[in-house]
Amino acid sequence: MSYRIGLVGKPSVGKSTFFNAATMNDVPEGAYPFTTIDPSVGEAYVRVECAAPEFDRSCTPETGFCRDETRFVPTKLVDVAGLIPGAHEGNGLGNQFLTDLNETDVLVHVVDFSGTTDAEGEPTEGHDPREDIDFLETELDMWYLEILEKGIDKFEGRYGGEEADIEVELAEQMSAFRINKDEVKRLILRLDLGFEPAEWDVEDREALAREIRKETKPMVIAANKMDTPAARTNYEAITTDPEYEHLTIVPASAHAEKALKRADEQGAIEYRPGDGDFEIVGDLSSDQEAGLSQIGEFVREFDGTGVQRALEAALFEELDAIAVFPGSANGDPEDGKFMRDCFVLPESSTTEDFAYFLHSDIGDGLLHGIDCRSNRQVGAGHELSHRDVIEIVSTN
Ligand SMILES: Nc1nc2c(ncn2[C@@H]2O[C@H](COP(=O)(O)OP(=O)(O)OP(=O)(O)O)[C@@H](O)[C@H]2O)c(=O)[nH]1
Numbered sequence: 001m002s003y004r005i006g007l008v009g010k011p012s013v014g015k016s017t018f019f020n021a022a023t024m025n026d027v028p029e030g031a032y033p034f035t036t037i038d039p040s041v042g043e044a045y046v047r048v049e050c051a052a053p054e055f056d057r058s059c060t061p062e063t064g065f066c067r068d069e070t071r072f073v074p075t076k077l078v079d080v081a082g083l084i085p086g087a088h089e090g091n092g093l094g095n096q097f098l099t100d101l102n103e104t105d106v107l108v109h110v111v112d113f114s115g116t117t118d119a120e121g122e123p124t125e126g127h128d129p130r131e132d133i134d135f136l137e138t139e140l141d142m143w144y145l146e147i148l149e150k151g152i153d154k155f156e157g158r159y160g161g162e163e164a165d166i167e168v169e170l171a172e173q174m175s176a177f178r179i180n181k182d183e184v185k186r187l188i189l190r191l192d193l194g195f196e197p198a199e200w201d202v203e204d205r206e207a208l209a210r211e212i213r214k215e216t217k218p219m220v221i222a223a224n225k226m227d228t229p230a231a232r233t234n235y236e237a238i239t240t241d242p243e244y245e246h247l248t249i250v251p252a253s254a255h256a257e258k259a260l261k262r263a264d265e266q267g268a269i270e271y272r273p274g275d276g277d278f279e280i281v282g283d284l285s286s287d288q289e290a291g292l293s294q295i296g297e298f299v300r301e302f303d304g305t306g307v308q309r310a311l312e313a314a315l316f317e318e319l320d321a322i323a324v325f326p327g328s329a330n331g332d333p334e335d336g337k338f339m340r341d342c343f344v345l346p347e348s349s350t351t352e353d354f355a356y357f358l359h360s361d362i363g364d365g366l367l368h369g370i371d372c373r374s375n376r377q378v379g380a381g382h383e384l385s386h387r388d389v390i391e392i393v394s395t396n
């Protein structure tokens with residue numbers, strides 16, 4: 001299993017540009033709405049500090065790659081079609097699009113901070129990105145609310161005055177959102193709604209839909225097109241607005257990331273993706289030089305283009321996922337490939353979860369793990385931490 005990060009947002013905010021920059025794919029980009037119709041799935045990477053140097057070794061990566069002691073661990077990235085107001089009623093590409101979202105674990109909401117596209121992605125000026133942030137949340141909430149209402153109707157039709165558990169019915173109705181009855185129950189308790197849906201008014205239902213959405217669709221915001229002056233002004237205003245304080249907002253320029261990766265591939269510069277600087281190593285035309293010098297100012301100011309950082313914030317901050325290296329406590333692994341793999345696992349994964357992640361047979365035969373840094377045994381129920389190096393000892 002590998003995590004899927006979904007890129008969402010209204011049309012023309014730069015989702016495909018972000019996707020291409022992160023995956024070095026060639027999905028069409030355009031200054032007109034709905035350039036993308038079908039979702040595209042590609043491989044992007046998240047950075048993890050390589051553990052091999054701690055063992056005075058270098059690694060031989062098979063999953064992803066390593067550059068100057070930074071591992072780039074693969075993750076799936078999905079470029080979805082633009083979402084417009086009323087999508088939950090079928091506007092734009094409508095419900096299909098919303099269904100696609102269910103195949104993602106976490107979202108990066110790409111927002112055009114330059115304010116040069118309106119609510120439907122058409123060119124304009126002075127559009128407030130706050131509207132887009134609000135609209136996406138509201139749109140998702142309405143979609144959740146519709147499904148929640150169906151669950152409540154079913155519950156009332158089925159049980160009338162009989163004893164039954166609303167959380168069971170709702171969890172079933174909302175199973176596509178990957179929520180179980182205990183989680184639904186916890187959210188109902190958190191909102192103090194009571195367990196009689198007949199007594200929930202519209203606001204109660206909306207609040208519950210919103211709470212379930214927040215729980216099941218964690219999200220970071222990529223403040224895109226930050227290479228424009230208008231975007232900086234908006235960024236300044238929004239990051240100091242108390243209403244938006246609770247959000248993780250990563251300043252980004254998908255354009256800059258793409259330009260740097262391309263120049264690196266061409267040998268014009270040395271650029272490790274995500275870094276806050278790069279080095280010019282080749283001969284440049286004066287145009288290229290001017291372009292790169294502008295991008296240079298930008299990445300030094302913001303410590304990177306933000307593309308890598310947004311993906312990492314999604315996995316490691318919103319989902320609290322951890323990266324784990326399979327290790328070998330006594331010398332080299334059998335295939336001679338030191339630190340071949342690095343995997344991203346859910347928060348609170350245990351030695352046993354890790355063993356099952358590797359293979360069900362390995363999980364079935366698990367004896368214990370070994371923490372390769374300390375050479376100590378760890379039990380099946382031991383919770384792993386980010387960047388742990390663990391050998392699994394199994395009878396299989
Ligand atoms: N200045 C600037 N423009 C950008 C940036 N990223 C994307 N753009 C431009 O924004 C426009 C829309 O980009 P796309 O990547 O096609 O947008 P999208 O969100 O995929 O749009 P749909 O597929 O229609 O939903 C294009 O003209 C891009 O060149 C950026 O970082 N800075």
Ligand SMILES: [Mg+2]
Nearest residue numbers: 015016035036
């Ligand atoms: Mg697109």
